[in-house]
Amino acid sequence: MHGAPSVTYPVGRSPFAGRAAAVLAAAGFLACLAWAWQSPAGWRPVAGFAVAFACAGIALHAWWRSPVGELRWDGSGWMWEEGGRVDAGRPEVALDLQARLLVRWRAEEGAVRWLWLERASDVSHWEALRRAVYSRASTHVPAAGKPPAAEQ
Structure with a gap:
């Protein structure tokens, strides 16, 4: 043999991985938007947006620093x-x-x-x-x- x-x-740097991260980040933001729309005003939806924004930033940073x-x-x-x-x-x-x-x-x-x-x-x-x-x-x-x- x-x-x-x-x-x-x-x-x-993978364009596919970058697009996948962008789609997941957009889905996270849309989920937060739907949550904020349906919930009463308060700090929780704001915290959700902050977490989604932080996760998107971490994903962008990781993609940018790809080997x-x-x-x-x-x-x-x-x-x-x-x-x-x-x-x-x-x-x-x-x-x-x-x-x-x-x-x-x-x-x-x-x-x-x-x-x-x-x-x-x-x-x-x-x-x-x-x-x-x-x-x-x-x-x-x-x-x-x-x-x-x-x-x-």
């Missing part, structure tokens, strides 16, 4: 390069939307990053990346023993 081909894939770098598979292991720093580790697929992957990157030193990988970033290498993400790194496999004798 052959392993997945080597691949280098660019990772950047930007390259994910590399060399046939035996994974590397993440960001700003000249290279870390070994492994990706774990958290969500597969066919044209997008949400991946949890676990560096060997223990750091965790969330990466959105999108087909639009590099269409020509997308399938190779998917094969590599779902393949296992080659490891030493001990020789098989003799099969058990059939009972007679």
Whole structure:
């Protein structure tokens, strides 16, 4: 059996993740608006708007500071390069939307990053990346023993 081909894939700020965060923020604001419309005047709806605004700000900040770098598979292991720093580790697929992957990157030193990988970033290498993400790194496999004798 052959392993997945080597691949280098660019990772950047995901437009999909940004749109998803914006839709969720808008839904939160609309829920607060409906709540304020139906409830008597008071501090609770105002607090709801404040929480929705804070959550939207945190989501925008997280999206803006999304990791930007390259994910590399060399046939035996994974590397993440960001700003000249290279870390070994492994990706774990958290969500597969066919044209997008949400991946949890676990560096060997223990750091965790969330990466959105999108087909639009590099269409020509997308399938190779998917094969590599779902393949296992080659490891030493001990020789098989003799099969058990059939009972007679």
